[in-house]
Amino acid sequence: MSDIADETSTFDAAKFRQVLGHFPTGVTVVTSMHEGKPIGMAIGSFTSLSLEPPQVLFCVGKHSSSWPKVEASGRFCANILADDEEDICRVFASKAEDKFAEIGWKRTGNDCPLIDGVLAYIDCSIEQVIESGDHYIVIGAVTDLDVRHEGGPLLFFGGGYGRFT
Secondary structure (H helix, E strand, O other): OOOOOOOOOOOOHHHHHHHHOOOOEEOEEEEEEEOOEEEEEEEOOEEEEEOOOOEEEEEEEOOOOOHHHHHHHOEEEEEEOEOOOHHHHHHHHOOOOOOOOOOOEEEOOOOOEEEOOOOEEEEEEEEEEEEEOOEEEEEEEEEEEEEOOOOOEEEEEOOEEEEOO
16 A cells, blocks of 8 residues: 555545644734724734745735735735734734724834734735635735844644744
């Protein structure tokens, strides 16, 4: 019997989530401004893409209510969450009307919300949006970035949040 997976095998969404849940991801909150108000969404699919030119990418579901507002602004800030910011992640993963009601923040040079206490941030302009499956792949051209303080990142693994030790 071969150890190679049968290429014709099928699986359901639950199995897909289960297997991918065994891969840890960092957690970011992507923020922007829309009609003078701050908006944001939790993202677990953020990564670097290119050094020359400096680019990053994230993926967002097509059914996101926040994404059209971010896209309309043409820019975003990726706020990299610290390991003690699970509560912030949960707010931005929710459908709350005003996710910034109890969150401290200031504006970046790109006029996007920079959340108080994050490890680092990456300010970007939206360079390209690619439709794939039930998501959009958003490529950002980095315009500014900085480390705000040292510490551990917030991680998502196996259906829960944790720390890197």
